[in-house]
Every structure is written in C-alpha cells, then in structure tokens.
Amino acid sequence: MNSFWIATIGTSVIAFVLKYAGHNVPERIFAHPKIQSINALIPIALLSALVAVQTFTEKSQLTIDHRLAGVSAAVIALMLKAPFPVVVISAAITSAGIYNWF
C-alpha cells in the first residue's frame, strides 16, 4: 500500500473518530476558555503554514514563481470580499496566465 492510500484511509478514520468522540463527551470539558482559545488558533496556524508552503516551496526549496501571482490575486479577491469560488478561480486564472506567458 503506497503513502497515498495510507493517507486517504488514515485521514478518514481519524476524522470520523474525532467527530464521533465529540458527540460522546460531556459539554463541560470544553468550557475552559484556554481550550476554546487554542481550538480557534490551531486552524489559523496550520492553514497559514499551508498557504506559505504551497505558494513558496518546491521540493523543500524556497522559490518564487507563477504561484505567487495566483495567490496575490486571491488576496485582492478576498480584500474585495469576493466569495470563495471567485477567490480560487481568480488565483487559477492569474497563475495560468503567468505560467503560459513565460
């Protein structure tokens, strides 16, 4: 079994276990404000890191290429309060434009 299958199955199993566990624990466990604060901060940390790595790295090396143009377009779309699909599509179009031009 290759790593893509292990990742597919492992991610799916743990995702369900986490969801199901939540339905089976008493609500007061998560009442602590620090737990709530950490719960809100972890997605911010991971998603920000993913944006950076997916934009600026290629095989563990830092690089600047057409993807920066695409993600910049996404930033502009978000600042203009565009809905999610518009954000993704404007990034793709900009990136493809730069990639095909040069």
Place this chain on the structure above:
Amino acid sequence: MSRIESTTFRDSLSVSITVGAYGTAFGAAAVANGFSVLQTCLLSLLTFSGASQFAVIGVLGAGGGAISGIVTASLLGIRNGVYGVIMAPRLKVKGFKRIVAAQITIDESTAVALGQEVRGESAMRQGFWLTGFGVFLFWNLFTVAGALGAQSMGDIRAWGLDSAVPAAFLGLVWPRLKTKRDRILAVACVVFALAMTPILPAGLPIIATAFIAVAVGLRK
C-alpha cells in the same frame, strides 16, 4: 420532526450548494497533487471535512509522508469534535443516528444550526440535518466532477491548479483572522514554516505550527 421552517430550509440549501461547489476545487486539486480519482472521492465521502482534505493532499503533494499528512489533517479535524460536543445535547440522538450525525458534523452544519437559535431548538436540528446532508450530497458530486476534469487536463500548472490549492487555504483562513493576535499568529506561522522548510522533512514545518498556536493560546 415538525414542519420545516422556510427560512431554515433556505439557509441550509444556499449553504449546501455554494459550499458543495468548492468540491470541484478539491477534486481537481487532489488529482493534481497525485491522488487517484478513487482516493479523491473516498476522501470526500469518508473524511468529509474540507480543510482536512485540502491539508492531506497539500502535504503529500509537497512531498510529505503519509504520517505528516494524516497528522496535519487530524489537527484540523479536532474542531469537528468540538462541534460534536456542542451539537450532541441539542440533537439528542443515539446509535446509528448518532453515527450519521457525527459524519455530517462540520463547520457548515454547525454554523447553520447555531444560526437558527432564535427560531428554537427544532429549527436548529432541522438546520443541522438539512445542511449536513445537503453539503454531503453536493460536495461529493462536485468532487467527482473536479477530479475527472483535472484528470483530463494534462499539465495542471497550465490551468493554474497549483495556485488554486494555496488560494483555497487562504480563503479558509481569511475569515478566521478576526483579532490582531490572530493576524500576528498567521504571519508568525508563515515565516516559521518557510524558514523550517529547507531544514525539516516535508510536512513537519506545517505540523509544528500547531505548537505555536497552543503556546499563544495558553499565554493569555
């Protein structure tokens, strides 16, 4: 279940279709990152949590191992567990129904349910089930479309798909950046992940930022 509130129905349906449509981006991105169409569809059916799904394909696409991908996706999946804690006392279901409820416990079903609070607990339950099933249906249909589309594209860079993935992450994190502390954390994690990329094995720089989040959360 009593009569379905029309406002609740409208909220649920509009969220289901718009969110479901992002499934196209996921399906295309997963295939572009080396997942097969079958694996892509299984992720949408079984993992069924957008951020986690994008995370696992992002980490493996960047050359990370299966464990790094699973850990990153699972850290993002913790919040679904927290939603379960919030929803369980309101849904009051057991056995098989609880298993189904767990699978559709995601950002959207929880958000729509909580948005119905003024209309009472019955409307909250309706919002949860309608949105959960609705997103599940459309997310999976659009995933198949995106995956098959990407498969026939050839060089994914020529279609901008390699930028669609970071743009999707950006779209997911953007609405979460509410306070100054959130934004400082985001910038710190960007700098940290990039600085560690040439040093640590692929995937670890991303996972490590979760510890920064815990440290920031404990401080105040």
